[in-house]
Amino acid sequence: MDNKTVETISYLARLKLDKDKKDKITKDLENIINFVDELQDINTDDVTPLANPLEKTAPKRKDFVNSKDRKEVFLENSPQSDQDYFIVPKVVE
Amino acid sequence: MSWETVIGLEVHAQLSTSTKLFSSASTKFGSEPNTQVDLVDLGLPGVLPVVNKDAFKKAITFGLAINADINQESTFDRKNYFYPDLPKGYQITQMTQPIVEGGSIEINVDGNIKTINITRAHLEEDAGKSIHDAYPDKSVIDLNRAGTPLLEIVSEPEISSAKEAVSYMKALHQLVTFLDVCDGDMSQGSLRCDANVSIRKVGDSELGTRTEIKNINSFKFIEKAINFEIKRQIKVLENGDKVIQETRLYDSLKDETRPMRSKEFANDYRYFPDPDLLPVIISDDEMDEIKDSFPELPNEKSKRYISELKIDENEAQIVSSSRELSIFFELAVDSESDPKLAANLLVGEIGSLLNKDNIKINESNLSSDNFNTLLKRISDGTISKKIAKTVLADIWDSGKDADEIIKNQGLVQIQDESIIQDVAQKILEANPDQVAAFKGGKDKLFGFFVGQVMKETQGKANPKSVNDILKKLLS
Structure with missing residues (x-):
């Protein structure tokens, strides 16, 4: 784990870290990775990856509409909105 | 130097379910913004997604139709990226265990049949819609579409021209609409595609560097965008430069592709299994249920129309080629209405009216009940049949009942032979020169007499009687 990797990860997570924080997180992540690293010693060649630790399967929902229009509440609770839309900084490709 | 093109398409088909993939909010198109949003679609903390059974049914139906393997156990992963129309900060998709793998689709390019193999088709959720022109310095977001189920159908890179790409897209369009998997409305974005395009020297075994053209939403633009991109890449390579792997957008106004604003870092989606979603198991019973309700496809329909209903082959193919048309046809035809006549009118008269107005049969004023009448x-x-065309034109404009039009406009056919005989007699008397010429061997004038009688009776005389009577009078 080096500073550069932490910078990449924090960029992807849109987190702004100052130098001190970056150093601390680098060290923390280093420790975590070392801690789980011993798992690498186990041979998992013939093991199917586990999708979910609960030994259950997904319930399925019937396809009928059962949801109210809560537009006003949702828009009211957003940082910025007009009567129809959520307003966000300009994002244009 | 000669070049060859390698194209792979990723097609997104919006599944025609009533609700979203993971929430019970409606997926109806064109509603007021942000009125079809559930807590799950909004990505609020503490909510849990629950899969839509019908989305799986539709995905599996598609898989069966292309002879693919169905993974009766499939899982969901998170694809992580930030964009304002993606409230959760990740898209739920099927990276590791897609519902459908393999299979193939036949395409027809100028009469030649080619098979395009399918890599996979997986379920995922659509994002919301960003609108950029509402305010000068802000974008606005409508989340009605967020969470709408998509089936992403990924082809192998086996398509070798823009033309083939269009044929592939048309074949897919026909298939998904017939299967009732997707409504196929490209103008509403129900079916859209990303094209991966690369160029290599003829004979090279390695693929060239590809670019991806995003979100093309019409058959015409697929052809134009790919052709532009092929020419652009050839030019780059012939200048001794390298094609850069990038995502491009097609601008239909300028007819060109251009790079999307590139990000400082390459995309890194950090896929991982979604811990909120358990593996989805489709039981053998559920599979049987889906197989039992599998719809009849165009080829089978066409064969049935020909063998059971004695429809002309060409007409059977046209009627069966569109889902709307075949449904309409099947509803209109019963024991008292002639299927051959129905197919004939649908392909001929009604076909040209549909073309003229550029609409589908279910968008017209003609209902299957009224057509049946x-x-x-x-x-x-x-x-x-001639008068029927007049009635049809009236229905087309007014949507009125056929019987009402026939009654109100006095269009009932004249069956009474004595009336027809009187009219015919008058016509012959009024045109002695033509009668003489006909008797002198100008056989073609027979049509003239028929025309005159029809004109006099405003097209209402039974044509067969007119023929018989004129023949008798002129002999």
């Missing part, structure tokens, strides 16, 4: 009135001799 019209067919019966032709079969039982109330009106002639």
Whole structure:
């Protein structure tokens, strides 16, 4: 784990870290990775990856509409909105 | 130097379910913004997604139709990226265990059949819609579409021209609409595609560097965008430069592709299994249920129309080629209405009206019930086929009942032979020169007499009687 990797990860997570924080997180992540690293010693060649630790399967929902229009509440609770839309900084490709 | 093109398409088909993939909010198109949003679609903390059974049914139906393997156990992963129309900060998709793997689709390019193999088709959720022109310095977000189920159908890179790409897209369009998997409305974005395009020297075994053209939403633009991109890449390579792997957008106004604003870092989606979603198991019973309700496909329909209903092959193919048309046809035809006549009118008269107005049959004023009435009135001799066209044109404009039009406009066919005989007699008397010429061997004039009688009776005389009577009078 080096500073550069932490910078990449924090960029992807849109987190702004100052130098001190970056150093601390680098060290923390280093420790975590070392801690789980011993798992690498186990041979998992013939093991199917586990999708979910609960030994259950997904319930399925019937396809009928059962949801109210809560537009006003949702828009009211957003940082910025007009009567129809959520307003966000300009994002244009 | 000669070059060859390698194209792979990723097609996103919006599944025609009533609700979203993971929430019970409606997926209806064109509603007021942000009125079809559930807590799950909004990505609020503490909510849990629950899969839509019908989305799986539709995905599996598609898989069966292309002879693919169905993974009766499939899982969901998170694809992580930030964009304002993606409230959760990740898209739920199927990276590791897609519902459908393999299979193939046949395409027809200028009469040649080619098979395009399918890599996979997986379920995922659509994002919301960003609108950029509402405010000068802000974008706005409508989340009605967020969470709408998509089936992403990924082809192998086996498509070798823009033309083939269009044929592939058309074949897919026909298939998904017939299967009732997707409504196929490209103008509403129900079916859209990303094209991966690369160029290599003929004979090279390695693929060239590809670019991806995003979100093309019409058959015409697929052809134009790919052709532009092929030419652009050839030019780059012939100048001794390298094609850069990038995502491009097609601008239909300028007819060109251009790079999307590139990000400082390459995309790194950090896929991982979604801990909120358990593996989805489709039981053998559920599979049987889906197989039992598998719809009849165009080829089978066409064969049935020909063998059971004695429809002309060409007409059977046209009627069966579109889902709307075949449903309409099947509803209109019963024991008292002639299927051959129905197919004939659908392909001929109605076909040209549809083309003229550029609409689908279910968007027209003609209902299958009303068409059924019209067919019966032709079969039982109330009106002639010629008059039927007048009635049809009226229905087309007014949507009125066929019987009402026939009654109100006095279009009932003249069956009484004595009336026709009187009219015919008058016509012959009024045109002695033509009669003489006909008797002198100008056979073609027979049509003239028929035309005159029809004109005099406003097209209402039974054509067969007119023929018989004129023949008798002129002999």
